Amino acid sequence: MRENKSTAGLMASVIKKGSAMLKNHLFALSFVWLIALVLFPLPLVLLLDFSMAQSAADQLLFIDCGLVAYCWWIFDVYLSTRPLWLDRLIGLPSLYMIHGLLGVGAVIAAYLHRHYILSMGRMIKFTGDAAWYIAFFILLYSIFFMSGWLVDHMPFFSCLKYRLQFLFKHQLSVWLHRLNLAAIFLIWLHVHIIGRINTHLSFMVLFDIYSFAIVGLYLWQKLVENDKVLPTKVLKLISVSPSAWQLTLGMTGNGSRNFKAGDFFFISFPKVKGLSKEAHPFSLTNAPIDSDRQLVFTIRKLGDFTKKLSLLKVGDTALVEGPFGLFSSIIDNKKEADLIFIGMGTGIAPLLSLSRQYQNQRRIKVVWTVKNLNEAYYDQIFEKMKSDSFEYHMQAGRIKAKQIDELFSEKELRSGLFFVVGPAFAIISLENSLKKHSVSKDRLIDERLTM
Numbered sequence: 001m002r003e004n005k006s007t008a009g010l011m012a013s014v015i016k017k018g019s020a021m022l023k024n025h026l027f028a029l030s031f032v033w034l035i036a037l038v039l040f041p042l043p044l045v046l047l048l049d050f051s052m053a054q055s056a057a058d059q060l061l062f063i064d065c066g067l068v069a070y071c072w073w074i075f076d077v078y079l080s081t082r083p084l085w086l087d088r089l090i091g092l093p094s095l096y097m098i099h100g101l102l103g104v105g106a107v108i109a110a111y112l113h114r115h116y117i118l119s120m121g122r123m124i125k126f127t128g129d130a131a132w133y134i135a136f137f138i139l140l141y142s143i144f145f146m147s148g149w150l151v152d153h154m155p156f157f158s159c160l161k162y163r164l165q166f167l168f169k170h171q172l173s174v175w176l177h178r179l180n181l182a183a184i185f186l187i188w189l190h191v192h193i194i195g196r197i198n199t200h201l202s203f204m205v206l207f208d209i210y211s212f213a214i215v216g217l218y219l220w221q222k223l224v225e226n227d228k229v230l231p232t233k234v235l236k237l238i239s240v241s242p243s244a245w246q247l248t249l250g251m252t253g254n255g256s257r258n259f260k261a262g263d264f265f266f267i268s269f270p271k272v273k274g275l276s277k278e279a280h281p282f283s284l285t286n287a288p289i290d291s292d293r294q295l296v297f298t299i300r301k302l303g304d305f306t307k308k309l310s311l312l313k314v315g316d317t318a319l320v321e322g323p324f325g326l327f328s329s330i331i332d333n334k335k336e337a338d339l340i341f342i343g344m345g346t347g348i349a350p351l352l353s354l355s356r357q358y359q360n361q362r363r364i365k366v367v368w369t370v371k372n373l374n375e376a377y378y379d380q381i382f383e384k385m386k387s388d389s390f391e392y393h394m395q396a397g398r399i400k401a402k403q404i405d406e407l408f409s410e411k412e413l414r415s416g417l418f419f420v421v422g423p424a425f426a427i428i429s430l431e432n433s434l435k436k437h438s439v440s441k442d443r444l445i446d447e448r449l450t451m
Contacts, residue, residue, distance in 0.1 A: 029090050036102055041071035044206060051200040059117060066113030066128075070187050072106040073135070073180065074214045081221050082266075082324070084228055091326045093447055100147055107132075107139050123193055131186035138179055145173050148448065152424040169304060171276045184215065226321065230257050232295065234316040237309060240377040244346050245299045245309055246285070249318050257320070261287040261357035262327030262350040262419075264447070265295065265320040274311045276304070279321055281449060283350035283421070287357040295320065298349035327354060327419060330445055331362070337417040337443075338363045340408065342430065344398065344422025345370060351421060352378055355385060365391040367407060369422075372396050398426060401433040413437050420446045 045064050056063060079086075079099045086095055110132050119125040143149050145168055150157040188211050192198055221228075232249040240246045249267075251257070259265075266279035286296040301307050327350060331339065339362050341351035348368050355366055370376050373396055382392040393407060408416070418439055420427050431444050 025090065029094055032086070032090055032094075032098060036072070036075050036098060037105075040075050041068045044071060044203070044210065047203045047206060048197070048200070051203050052196070056196065062113050062116040065109045066117070066187075069106040069109035069113060070184070070191075071210070072102045072109070073184055073187070074210060076102050076106070077180070077184065077218050078214050081218055082228070082321070084322075084324070087324045088326070088329070091447065092324045093449060096147075096449055100142070100149070103135075103139055103142070107135050110135065121193065124190060127186045127190035127193070131183040131190065134179055134183040134186070138177060138183070141173070141176055146177060148424050152428060152448070155425070158425060165303070169276075171278050174278050181215070181218075184211070229319045229321045232318045232320055234312050234314055234318055235294065236314065237312050240298070241375045243301050243371070243375060244377065245297075245301060245306070246377075247282075247297045247299055247309065247312075249295045249297075249320065251293045251295075257323060259284065259288060259292075259295070259323040260325065260328035261353040263323035263325040263353075264350065265297075265322035265324070267297070267321075268319045269312065269316060270319060271317050272311055275308055278305075279319070280305055281324075283325075284323075284353045285349040287353045289357060298346050298352075300346040325350075325447060327445070327447070328357070331358060331417070334417055337415060338365070338412055340364075340412055340416045340418045341366045342399070342418065342420045342422075343368045344420075344426050344430075345375065347420075347422030348378060349421075351419060352381065354419070355382070355390075359385055359387075359390055363389045365408070365412065365416075366393070367399065368392075368394045369398050370394065370396055399430060399433075401436070404433060404437050408437075413439055416443065418444050420444065424448045 044067055048067060049060055049064065052060060052063070076099050079095055079102075082092065082095070114128060114132050119128065144151070144157070145161065145164075151161045152158070191207060192204075198204055231252055233252050234247070235250045236246075236248040238246050262284065264281050264283040266281050268277060268279040269275045270277050282297040282299055284295060285298045286294065290296075299306050299309065301309075331354070339354070339358065341354060341364065343349075343351045343366070351366060351368075355364060358364060366382055368376070368378075368382070376394055379394055382394070386392050399407065404413075413434075416439075418434060420430055420434075427446050427448060431446070434444060435441065
């Protein structure tokens with residue numbers, strides 16, 4: 001009876017702490033949404049409405065729609081700088097979600113403004129229409145090529161995107177996405193040439209402060225200096241399997257970056273001829289306890305960028321932006337929960353990092369699925385880690401729904417913390433199966449950057 005009470009008490013403690021963390025995350029996420037949707041545009045809206053209360057009372061609502069759309073667009077520009085403090089607060093996937101949904105909301109609000117406000121000036125109409133069409137095109141393009149809203153959930157769109165990638169490459173997508181800056185400039189010009197608005201000095205000053213501060217910050221980071229980027233050197237690049245690289249980068253000089261197990265970085269090689277200059281995200285394979293001066297990544301050979309990593313030579317400069325990620329923070333905040341790590345293919349990389357960091361502190365189960373046994377490049381490492389508190393299972397082929405009860409105990413399904421890493425479509429499919437086996441949504445953790 002005492003054991004039952006102790007177990008019940010432990011379960012209650014786990015649930016209580018898990019709920020507290022979920023509430024903290026939801027509070028932080030809700031507060032960021034409040035800032036983005038309301039608090040950020042509110043000063044401009046109030047100032048404009050106060051200034052125009054007499055001259056355009058019947059059209060203020062739709063004028064405000066245009067102003068709010070502009071504020072959401074420039075807030076999106078700020079989010080695109082990937083602020084580290086915001087990542088550690090809500091996580092980069094949530095940040096990307098806000099970025100995407102704000103873009104959708106801005107296009108809708110701009111449409112209402114454009115449709116219900118009659119413009120008498122040719123240039124006023126041209127700048128407004130041009131900005132809206134650019135933003136609408138970028139929205140449609142981004143939904144298909146730069147988000148997972150369609151391709152992560154519908155095999156047809158995933159296949160279509162894969163077939164079109166030879167033309168619409170990642171670097172092209174990034175530059176097309178930056179056309180949003182052209183839309184923002186056109187809207188800025190649009191506002192400045194509207195006579196009934198540009199006469200209100202206080203509003204125009206605040207409007208310009210918003211515009212120049214945010215866009216200036218973005219341009220400074222992209223063109224001049226990004227304090228989140230750290231130069232490193234390529235120490236080693238080896239092919240660990242027919243489909244995966246292992247890349248080791250070393251900190252240079254006195255440079256350092258405090259990172260946690262399971263974090264990820266955006267990496268670029270601006271001086272390597274033949275490689276895209278755009279940064280790509282990759283998860284750490286090593287942990288801080290292994291070395292705080294080296295960063296090890298396991299990278300799937302997929303797409304133009306990763307397939308061309310063979311062009312790298314020892315000593316080449318690599319720029320790393322980060323670290324990003326919440327895996328370690330989530331684990332540290334749920335100290336009693338068993339950890340279940342499910343990695344698919346190179347998705348094992350951050351889970352090996354986490355396993356190394358927590359193997360002597362927590363009960364851990366690792367399940368690694370590979371395409372075939374030739375891809376099980378870390379199998380021996382995990383085998384050596386096995387102990388009474390560390391379980392490991394590797395198999396060729398994805399986890400099937402009927403395997404879940406065999407792979408995971410009732411206790412793990414009821415109270416364990418599941419970290420699932422791999423291709424987005426496979427993550428969604430597996431998480432849906434786990435939910436049907438009593439794994440609650442708040443215990444399913446992934447860091448898909450495709451929203």
